[in-house]
Structure formats: C-alpha cells, structure tokens
Amino acid sequence: MENKRSSFSNTLGFVLAAAGSAVGLGNLWRFPYLAAKYGGGIFILVYLILAVTLGFTLMITEIAIGRRTGLSAINAFQKLDKRFGIIGYLACAASFIITPYYCVIGGWVVKYLITFLTGNVGAAAEEEYYNRFITGSAEPILWFGVFVLFTAVVVMIGVEKGIERASCVLMPVLIVLTVAIALYCVTRPGAMEGVKYYLLPDFSRFSATTVLAAMGQLFYSMSLAMGTMITYGSYMKKEDNLEKSVRQIELFDTALAILAGFMIVPSVFVFSGGNEEALGKGPSLMFVTMPKVFENMKFGSIIGAVFFLLVLFAALTSSISLMETNVSIVCDKWGWSRKRTTALTTVYVLIMGAVISLGYGSLNFIRFLGMGLLDFFDFISNSILMPVIGILTCISIGFFIKPQVVYDEVEINGEFKVKGFYTVMLKWIAPVCLILIVLFAVAEAAGWIQV
Ligand code: PHE
DSSP: OOOOOOOOSSHHHHHHHHHHHHSSHIIIIIHHHHHHHTTBHHHHHHHHHHIIIIIHHHHHHHHHHHHHHTSOHHHHHHHHOGGGHHHHHHHHHHHHHHHHHHHHHHHHHHHHHHHHHTTOHHHHTSHHHHHHHHHOSHHHHHHHHHHHHHHHHHHHHOIIIIIIHHHHHHHHHHHHHHHHHHHHHHTSTTHHHHHHHHHSBOGGGOSHHHHHHHHHHHHHHTTOSSSHHHHHHHTSOTTSOHHHHHHHHHHHHHHHHHHHHHHHHHHHHHHTTTOGGGGOOTHHIIIIIHHHHHHTSTTHHHHHHHHHHHHHHHHHHHHHHHHHHHHHHHHHHHOOOHHHHHHHHHHHHHHHHHHHHHTTTTTTTOOBTTBOHHHHHHIIIIIIIHHHHHHHHHHIIIIIIOTHHHHHHHGGGSOOTTHHHHHHIIIIIHHHHHHHHHHHHHHHHTTSSOO
16 A cells, blocks of 8 residues: 655745755865865855756756655656666665765764863864774764764654654754854954955966866755755645745755855964965864864854754754655665664664774775775765766756656746756756766876866
8 A cells, every 4th residue: 555655844844854954064064165275255156156057957856856756766767767767776875875974974073062062172172082083983983873863763753743843943043053153253353364265266276176176065065966855855745836945945055055164264264374274174174173263262162062063953954864865765665664664774874884983993994996984985975976866867857758847847836937047957068067077086086187
C-alpha cells in the first residue's frame, strides 16, 4: 500500500526548511574565507551574478522535478525517463558520502560551543587545542555521535513535525544571532579597514579561478546537485509559488553568507593586523583563528559561545536535510518505513563518520590522491559528483525529458517570468560552466594548475 506523502504545511515552512538546508557551514565558514582569498568585493559580485543565473536555474529545476513527481531523486528521474535513473543514483551516492563527514565537522562545532560555554576561551584559542582535539580518538567521535543523534531524531519525527518545526525555530534565531554578531564585529575599533578589504573589489585579483571558485561554492552552498532540493520539492504543496520560493531561498542563503563575512573578515583582519594570510586558513579559520579573535575581544567568551551556537544551528538544519535526502531515497526506492530507514542510515553515518574522524588520528596513514579521508570524500562529492550530476540534470531535462515539465510545474501558480532566460541557461550556459568546474577540479587534483 502506498502511504500518502508528507508535506510542508505552507510556503513559509517550505522556504525555511529549504533555506535551512542551504545555509550551513558552507555559508558561515567557507564563503567568508573564499571571498577574502579571491579579491573581496569582486568575488562577491561574481557570486551574486552566478546565484541569480546558474543557482536559480538548477534550484528551480530540482524543486520542480521533486514536486512534479512527488518522489526523491532516484525514483523521480526514473519516473520522468527510465534512462536517467542513473542521475538519481549518483545524487544518492553524493549525499551518502557527504552526510558522515558533514556530521564530523558538526561534532567539532558542538565541542567548541561547550568549550566556550564552560569559559575555556583561553584554551580554545591555542592551535594545539584544535590539533589535539581532532587527532584524538574518543572525544571527536563522542561529539560527532551527539550531533548525529540530534539530526536523526528530527528526521525520524518526520517532515512536518520534525524538519519543518526545527527549521521554523532555528532559522529565525540564526538570523537574529548572525545580524547581532555581525553588527558587534563591524563596530569594533579598526574594523572598518577590514570591511573595506572585504567589500571593495580588487580587480587585479580577478581571474578564471575567481569564477570557478565562486561556482563551486554556489552549488555547495545552495545544496544543489545532491538530490536534496528534489526531496524537499517533493514535500512542497502544489499551491505554493515555486519561482518566488526559489528567489526567497536564494536571498536567504546569499544574505547569510555575506553577513557571515561581516562577522569574520573584519574581526580576523583587525586581530591579525591586516595580515591576509590569517584569513586563508581553511578549517582552522573557524576553529583556531576565530577563538583567538574572541579571546581578544571584549565580551569575547559570550560572543564566541553565541557564534558557535549559531554555527551549530546552521549545521544542524543542513545535516537534517542531508539525512532526509538519504532516508527519502531509501524509503521511496525500497518501500521501507521512515523509522527503520532512519535507524539504519544513522548506524551507517555513525560508522563511516567514526572512520573519517579517525582519519585525523590513528588512521591518518590512509590517503587517497595525497588527501586525508575527510578531504578525499569532500573532493569526490563536491568537485566530481556534484558538477557531473549538475551537467546530467541540465542535459537530461534540457534535451530529453524537455523543460516543459519544469514550465508546467512553475506555471501552476501563474506565469513563469523568466522562461526564455531559464531555457538558455539550462540547455547551454549551465552545462558549459559545469564542465569547466570538473576540468578545473581534475587539473587541480592532478597538480597541473595551482590555486
Ligand atoms: N548547503 C549546505 C552548506 O552550505 C551543505 C549542504 C550541501 C547541505 C548539500 C545539503 C546538501 O553548508
């Protein structure tokens, strides 16, 4: 017997849940340092242009596919055209790869939140503290486990009562906290220099790499090409306006990424005396440099605790969407119950995540293409699978299944305002851009080019 599919109760519930998926570690940690690294304002400008063109095209396509079929990635593509079920399988692989390592980093956030809440700001500000923590065995796995359990409980409860309710509470709090901290940070003495550095375009740094970096970031940040938006779309009601909702989700995601930059870039800039290198530190920017900044800030321990709380909320709503993507695919494909699927997915995530976590400690001899486990999985999912899925989605919908399925879905509630533009993007511009991302990622991994 087929169960009636759950749905988000209204447009706001849908938009907050999808924005919750989109806004995550990608916005709060990755966007600010990429912006700083790739020429400040110029990166932001390129990113904005890509968001309203490429991001819009893929997001509207995925949500439309989900809502049209009422199914998650594998079954959705199979229903549209048997030959393209493979795209769903790839999306499924991508989300199963990302979920464990995303939750490992979520566990680090829990650890830092607790460190700040217990007043250990001084300790957290030491580089050694971070290194000792991530290379340990039991502790990172413990916090990772806590993070996974939170995620699993929400997913187990279900779409409306779990995911929608969690997003409706966490997202507004997240926005308020982000705005408050950003305001506090930009009004610190000397911060204006950092704001200028963050916002003023440095044209001399503009290059193809800027565009490609912005593109990669865009897909990750908007949870695209992973099956997530197809799943969430399948829970969207027919009476909700699709085009408008996509614009709102994009606005949310982009605004929060830019605001995150206001929290981080000026603070680090002031703290490091204008040393740009302090910003380009990858993961340790959030876990080493930021605690140092908080240590030197008035009310730093409180601000730090609030900062990690908001990072935790953002990471949770994203990990919930990742786990939901996995669960919905398995439930649709094999007809298992939500409870059973969530329980088994959780066991899988716990085992894989523990191995990935140990990849920094006792298992750090395991390396692929010179990368540790977490970096390797990140590379496979974000740099390879994601663009490949994006390309296949555009080509299959653009030329075989035909964009009419998307038009029909959007036009349920009125005119599709940018139909012509959408079609050109879907068929030509998006696939070309995505092919460039893959070539770039491969060339970089093979050491042919350096960024
Ligand atoms: N968009 C999330 C972030 O910015 C990550 C994510 C990717 C979530 C893909 C779901 C699917 O952190």
